[in-house]
Amino acid sequence: MDHQSTTGSASTSALSDYLPRKIRSINFLKSKAPKKRNKEFQSEKLKSRRREVMLQRPEHQVAGHEAGSGTLGPLIDGSGNFYKPLNPGDERGAHELAFYTSFYSDTRVPHSIRSSFFPSFGGTRILPVPDSPDLLLPHLVLGDLLHAYTYPCVMDVKMGARTWYPSASEKDFEKYWKKDVESTTPLLGFRISGLQVYHESGRWKPHRDGVRKYTVTDVRQSLRQFVSKKPDETPPDCALASSVYGGSNGILAQLLELKSWFEDQTLFHFYSTSLLIAYDKGGKAAQVKLIDFAHVMKGEGIIDHNFLGGLCSLIKWVSEILTDFEPAVGLTDPKAAAGPAEPEATVGPTENETH
């Protein structure tokens, strides 16, 4: 799982005005020589901090850049923190930092919205890069949304009927436009960027290249597979639809609460932002979170109809699945049902990737 996908690049940040002077002046945001620049950070204090943090790549990343040799990606520390690198010379990181700083200091955002639908934000931290331990980079410190999940079932849904943003350069516009029209984005108002589902004999995780080509029919099918005990069988059984999508704390209820906020809020326009939808076969409750804020713009008194339209579209399809599969006896608690309903002992770490 990637809390913030790192595709695309931002033009001049419309949110940078929000950045405190101190953060705006951090040199890495404009650095063209990362290795040289980062040597400056290599103090004894930092070296000792590196030893304190046991960093690893997130196992359940379903979309976005992955940390690996030659590639910078997010890291987790196993203690509930998710670190997203702020790559030198890449304005997307600066833009995302500006968003978090603005969002967490804006009193017009209801506390319930912030805590329910956004990752926690703990500022920035200098950390070593995997495979290049001498290279130190600043990272966003975010809450690890899947911390303590045993068998996380995760879906990354990129929202909006368009992902390009008003201030995009012509080159960026072309790139985003192409990705949009080759996906379900204009048709559905959203696209699936990745997913994984645990089942009795392991993990079902369609390959990214396949997900990228998903048609409208594939997306409809995926929303059913996501709540199935046997997701790779046709038709999907949707045995967990009621417990995951339904109920007073289920995914649908959360999506509807989010929708209410989007019908009213005119502070931010969330271009190219994803909904991370997750539940745990190990028992933790289902959750909906917004992630990836590299292209958030100021709302300027206008609602984010692009995100909201896609959200309504997603809600409609989730509702339909519930109507088709909800048991007549009524709704159950998703926390109780998503856990024990699945025989945990039979779910193992074996990966069963579908290409």
Added chain:
Amino acid sequence: MDHQSTTGSASTSALSDYLPRKIRSINFLKSKAPKKRNKEFQSEKLKSRRREVMLQRPEHQVAGHEAGSGTLGPLIDGSGNFYKPLNPGDERGAHELAFYTSFYSDTRVPHSIRSSFFPSFGGTRILPVPDSPDLLLPHLVLGDLLHAYTYPCVMDVKMGARTWYPSASEKDFEKYWKKDVESTTPLLGFRISGLQVYHESGRWKPHRDGVRKYTVTDVRQSLRQFVSKKPDETPPDCALASSVYGGSNGILAQLLELKSWFEDQTLFHFYSTSLLIAYDKGGKAAQVKLIDFAHVMKGEGIIDHNFLGGLCSLIKWVSEILTDFEPAVGLTDPKAAAGPAEPEATVGPTENETH
């Protein structure tokens, strides 16, 4: 007022399957030689029908093509009918006829939605063209939405964050795209195509060329001017906001009812369709109607998030005006308030166009 704006042209109609065989076979839909073709209709029966109907150009058209010398536009008969020409060789007319035929025969559309938000449809009728009485053309027979209005205040709001439709040719796409990005369409999810407001000394009707250039600020202002006793003064007084936008039968209540249907309906996607918002200084109730269906596509099980997003955006702004201007004493009946509140005797036919 124009019930169906006639800009743009449709590619192959995705709705034409809906057309009954009899209508599909009407030659005018494909005709390349209108004058010659229309001579076939000039029977004695038709000539006598022409004499029965006293046709005139609609006085309160605020957008779309107007009937005039060399131009075909809609006509009214003063008895509650609005006639929209089906121009030979123009597939938009065929497409709109296909929509009406499909829409009025689809039992999945609730009766209340059809009667509240759509013009009535009475099939087609052969009528003479103004200034060319020997030329006869088939017309859509629709309800005249402003019939019996004394002093109609009218606004045409073209809905959606885009007006181009999936099957548009490259040429059409370019045309629609250009109009969209030069307007508030992508930013607001709608644009104002035209408006008129009666006030104490006449009619305030901004010129079309000016309306075409409306910015976000202009649109916000127009929504206020529309419910003002002195619309051309700054700032607009919004004296009629409560009676027109508010109340259980007011514009906002109607927009919210329409929104509920759009959150659920997956039958149609209304590209380039307008909301006609109207009230009468002479006393008739406020109404919201959908008009212009030349580019409606099949919904294929997906909600019309493009229209819905814009609708939510419009609702937000109308709500804000109500919050700013609604009297603390509570809501009043728009029918009662929009009428007598305005001294009818002082409202005359004098036109006061603003360029």
